[in-house]
Amino acid sequence: AQKVTQAQTEISVVEKEDVTLDCVYETRDTTYYLFWYKQPPSGELVFLIRRNSFDEQNEISGRYSWNFQKSTSSFNFTITASQVVDSAVYFCALSAWPSTGNQFYFGTGTSLTVIP
Amino acid sequence: NAGVMQNPRHLVRRRGQEARLRCSPMKGHSHVYWYRQLPEEGLKFMVYLQKENIIDESGMPKERFSAEFPKEGPSILRIQQVVRGDSAAYFCASSLLGDGTEAFFGQGTRLTVV
Numbered sequence: 001a002q003k004v005t006q007a008q009t010e011i012s013v014v015e016k017e018d019v020t021l022d023c024v025y026e027t028r029d030t031t032y033y034l035f036w037y038k039q040p041p042s043g044e045l046v047f048l049i050r051r052n053s054f055d056e057q058n059e060i061s062g063r064y065s066w067n068f069q070k071s072t073s074s075f076n077f078t079i080t081a082s083q084v085v086d087s088a089v090y091f092c093a094l095s096a097w098p099s100t101g102n103q104f105y106f107g108t109g110t111s112l113t114v115i116p
Numbered sequence: 117n118a119g120v121m122q123n124p125r126h127l128v129r130r131r132g133q134e135a136r137l138r139c140s141p142m143k144g145h146s147h148v149y150w151y152r153q154l155p156e157e158g159l160k161f162m163v164y165l166q167k168e169n170i171i172d173e174s175g176m177p178k179e180r181f182s183a184e185f186p187k188e189g190p191s192i193l194r195i196q197q198v199v200r201g202d203s204a205a206y207f208c209a210s211s212l213l214g215d216g217t218e219a220f221f222g223q224g225t226r227l228t229v230v
Contacts, residue, residue: 044222044224045207091158095217104161
């Protein structure tokens with residue numbers, strides 16, 4: 001079975017602090033993809049990153065970085081020097097091939113509030 | 117450069133009415149997915165369609181819900197005889213490849229049943 005766990009329901013940080021959002025996944029498939037999406041207060045889902053199971057390189061994009069560790073089945077997301085515009089709900093998601101095909105499994109999300 | 121377009125953005129229906137949610141995928145995408153987001157929860161898969169075919173409807177409630185993706189026109193998620201528990205945000209996503217490597221989401225339709 002596929003499962004994504006985001007244990008942090010809500011996080012509040014003060015602007016310019018760093019914050020890490022945790023994501024732990026479960027799958028028996030050897031080929032899978034992990035994603036992070038941002039859902040700002042306006043409600044749309046914004047794609048942030050995709051990682052496949054064969055690529056454990058960490059990635060950095062501006063203030064965002066992602067740490068993928070297969071040994072702990074985790075795909076954590078760090079925002080450096082947080083800003084008020086980062087306030088949103090962040091979802092981690094998994095798709096596993098071939099057992100779940102096209103379904104994405106989402107975690108329950110982490111609501112991040114950045115306080116000015 | 118239109119993304120996935122969903123309409124309406126907000127829909128209010130009285131109990132017992134029908135709700136029709138529309139989704140136009142990104143240009144060139146023939147794979148469409150519908151997800152439901154209940155309050156305070158993550159998105160849950162409902163159905164996966166390709167043009168004129170339902171590929172996987174394992175997440176669809178057995179009654180009152182149906183989906184289609186005709187040869188011409190948008191994909192439609194139809195909910196008959198809505199109940200309060202149907203109140204949720206419904207998201208559509210589309211994909212070019214249909215292999216689980218990508219999903220581009222629309223802005224969602226927020227259905228409120230009163």
